[in-house]
Amino acid sequence: MIDTLAALLDWLGVVVFATSGALVASRKQMDIVGFILLGTITGIGGGTIRDMLLGQLPVFWIVAPSYLIICAIVSCATFFLAHIPQSRHALLLRFDALGMALFAVTGAEKALVAGADPVVAVAMGVITATFGGVIRDVLGGERPAVLRHEVYATAALVGAAIFVLLSQMGVARETGLVCGFLIAATVRLGALQWNWSLPRYRPRPELLPKKRRP
Amino acid sequence: MIDTLAALLDWLGVVVFATSGALVASRKQMDIVGFILLGTITGIGGGTIRDMLLGQLPVFWIVAPSYLIICAIVSCATFFLAHIPQSRHALLLRFDALGMALFAVTGAEKALVAGADPVVAVAMGVITATFGGVIRDVLGGERPAVLRHEVYATAALVGAAIFVLLSQMGVARETGLVCGFLIAATVRLGALQWNWSLPRYRPRPELLPKKRRP
Amino acid sequence: MIDTLAALLDWLGVVVFATSGALVASRKQMDIVGFILLGTITGIGGGTIRDMLLGQLPVFWIVAPSYLIICAIVSCATFFLAHIPQSRHALLLRFDALGMALFAVTGAEKALVAGADPVVAVAMGVITATFGGVIRDVLGGERPAVLRHEVYATAALVGAAIFVLLSQMGVARETGLVCGFLIAATVRLGALQWNWSLPRYRPRPELLPKKRRP
Numbered sequence: 001m002i003d004t005l006a007a008l009l010d011w012l013g014v015v016v017f018a019t020s021g022a023l024v025a026s027r028k029q030m031d032i033v034g035f036i037l038l039g040t041i042t043g044i045g046g047g048t049i050r051d052m053l054l055g056q057l058p059v060f061w062i063v064a065p066s067y068l069i070i071c072a073i074v075s076c077a078t079f080f081l082a083h084i085p086q087s088r089h090a091l092l093l094r095f096d097a098l099g100m101a102l103f104a105v106t107g108a109e110k111a112l113v114a115g116a117d118p119v120v121a122v123a124m125g126v127i128t129a130t131f132g133g134v135i136r137d138v139l140g141g142e143r144p145a146v147l148r149h150e151v152y153a154t155a156a157l158v159g160a161a162i163f164v165l166l167s168q169m170g171v172a173r174e175t176g177l178v179c180g181f182l183i184a185a186t187v188r189l190g191a192l193q194w195n196w197s198l199p200r201y202r203p204r205p206e207l208l209p210k211k212r213r214p
Numbered sequence: 215m216i217d218t219l220a221a222l223l224d225w226l227g228v229v230v231f232a233t234s235g236a237l238v239a240s241r242k243q244m245d246i247v248g249f250i251l252l253g254t255i256t257g258i259g260g261g262t263i264r265d266m267l268l269g270q271l272p273v274f275w276i277v278a279p280s281y282l283i284i285c286a287i288v289s290c291a292t293f294f295l296a297h298i299p300q301s302r303h304a305l306l307l308r309f310d311a312l313g314m315a316l317f318a319v320t321g322a323e324k325a326l327v328a329g330a331d332p333v334v335a336v337a338m339g340v341i342t343a344t345f346g347g348v349i350r351d352v353l354g355g356e357r358p359a360v361l362r363h364e365v366y367a368t369a370a371l372v373g374a375a376i377f378v379l380l381s382q383m384g385v386a387r388e389t390g391l392v393c394g395f396l397i398a399a400t401v402r403l404g405a406l407q408w409n410w411s412l413p414r415y416r417p418r419p420e421l422l423p424k425k426r427r428p
Numbered sequence: 429m430i431d432t433l434a435a436l437l438d439w440l441g442v443v444v445f446a447t448s449g450a451l452v453a454s455r456k457q458m459d460i461v462g463f464i465l466l467g468t469i470t471g472i473g474g475g476t477i478r479d480m481l482l483g484q485l486p487v488f489w490i491v492a493p494s495y496l497i498i499c500a501i502v503s504c505a506t507f508f509l510a511h512i513p514q515s516r517h518a519l520l521l522r523f524d525a526l527g528m529a530l531f532a533v534t535g536a537e538k539a540l541v542a543g544a545d546p547v548v549a550v551a552m553g554v555i556t557a558t559f560g561g562v563i564r565d566v567l568g569g570e571r572p573a574v575l576r577h578e579v580y581a582t583a584a585l586v587g588a589a590i591f592v593l594l595s596q597m598g599v600a601r602e603t604g605l606v607c608g609f610l611i612a613a614t615v616r617l618g619a620l621q622w623n624w625s626l627p628r629y630r631p632r633p634e635l636l637p638k639k640r641r642p
Binding site: 239240242243244245246247248249251252254262266271272273275276279282283293296352353354355 | 548566
């Protein structure tokens with residue numbers, strides 16, 4: 001039951017992230033192979049880095065090639081269906097939020113199962129949640145979402161931390177996964193809806209970099 | 215014989231990719247250490263990611279340091295000789311095409327030897343073929359070739375798929391390697407020569423992202 | 429004694445690189461989670477890639493989570509204290525130079541301990557020294573320092589080579605580490621102070637890329 005839920009969430013995360021990658025491909029007007037490439041890299045990127053860091057090699061999609069096939073199918077479907085939504089960008093951000101929240105908890109969970117320290121598990125949740133998107137944005141030539149002045153990594157951090165905290169307190173894994181996911185997703189979607197943000201670092205004007213001399 | 219051919223192709227791929235990396239360094243007017251760095255990263259980048267994903271660690275150039283030495287020599291030679299060709303950019307694209315085609319088949323072959331699924335082997339061919347160039351382009355500040363509206367990853371995908379298909383059908387490995395290479399190279403060089411391209415995703419104008427309101 | 433010195437240098441390198449990452453976050457006016465993310469990735473990035481290439485998995489900060497905690501603390505401290513220095517950019521470059529020099533020797537040392545070939549050890553020093561900064565610059569949307577027309581990778585290469593050479597000659601490890609560090613740091617800081625540079629590749633004007641036709 002636990003394994004089924006975790007596996008299901010993992011699959012769902014891969015699908016929504018693959019979609020978000022394919023939607024970036026649609027914004028860049030790429031061809032169908034570009035969709036497959038960017039969708040697949042985004043779908044499996046975060047988990048791939050997680051597995052490489054943990055030393056669980058070969059990485060998950062080499063052991064289970066169906067991940068690749070699903071990513072390719074989802075990316076192809078997006079190629080033909082992305083014209084339906086009114087605004088691809090808004091849709092992309094929502095899909096991205098769900099994928100991020102799912103990977104934050106499943107990434108932390110995989111690290112705990114591998115015997116990692118709680119601090120490492122939280123970091124691994126954040127890495128799994130954000131690095132698929134980071135690779136997507138770097139390859140797509142967009143500014144990484146984690147660097148925009150938005151609550152993004154923060155939501156992943158909060159979700160992963162809640163899940164790890166609940167696990168350490170002995171709460172059932174399913175409960176922890178669902179709680180962590182809901183909180184991460186809520187924080188991110190709320191931030192998108194109401195423009196939440198943390199206070200930024202503010203330099204004094206005379207110290208601003210790249211100041212042009214008059 | 216099989217091993218000799220595969221090893222030879224692998225070396226040739228490293229050399230032509232190192233050259234393509236060093237030619238990007240020449241376009242950016244870097245110093246000789248920049249040539250060595252960008253040439254070497256491009257030459258060994260795709261294979262390094264392949265080995266890390268497959269869990270064949272330490273990666274190939276740690277086991278066989280001569281790869282590093284060859285990349286450094288090729289990069290230095292390019293520093294002194296890159297002024298000869300009339301157009302570095304056109305040359306770069308042709309070298310890149312050969313390296314891509316070579317790595318598409320040798321990457322897929324390494325994955326098959328490691329016991330990977332045919333689907334994974336094709337993916338590994340595409341990764342080995344494209345990621346050296348992706349890293350080169352990201353570091354060099356150019357838009358990754360795989361995202362340009364050109365037949366690039368498509369050629370790698372076709373070549374790797376042909377090779378894996380022939381291997382699965384029991385065709386001799388040398389034949390498969392040569393066929394896959396020739397097809398990938400032909401598709402890419404043909405695309406460069408006659409501007410072949412796959413149909414792109416076309417949004418309706420009113421749905422274009424980044425639309426400025428009047 | 430050897431181990432203590434190497435461990436101390438390693439820690440110091442992580443701290444100064446985390447600071448340099450957090451200072452990029454301050455220039456981009458990110459929030460505190462952005463500081464933690466960019467500071468931590470920069471602090472542990474070079475060593476993480478080194479460990480993945482060598483196959484020493486799980487990577488060092490999974491085994492020793494205190495690295496993550498120190499990076500987070502350093503990044504948070506930078507969030508509150510970065511306004512003190514007059515010029516963040518100049519400070520960033522100096523911190524970066526120290527981190528680079530430290531990682532050049534400790535990276536090469538780790539590779540030697542792992543039994544790598546001297547050539548590989550030098551390469552591993554350069555990789556450990558430069559890749560944290562490369563990831564920082566790519567994620568921060570800046571042009572990688574290794575590609576600017578400055579003596580950067582050159583300093584890492586010289587420092588790592590001196591250390592490996594001294595080690596091969598049988599010189600005590602501490603002496604080698606200190607010599608390599610001082611030379612790498614001196615070369616880089618001198619280059620910053622007096623604008624040292626190696627001769628660049630110079631194309632003939634008629635061969636310049638991206639030439640516009642009149």
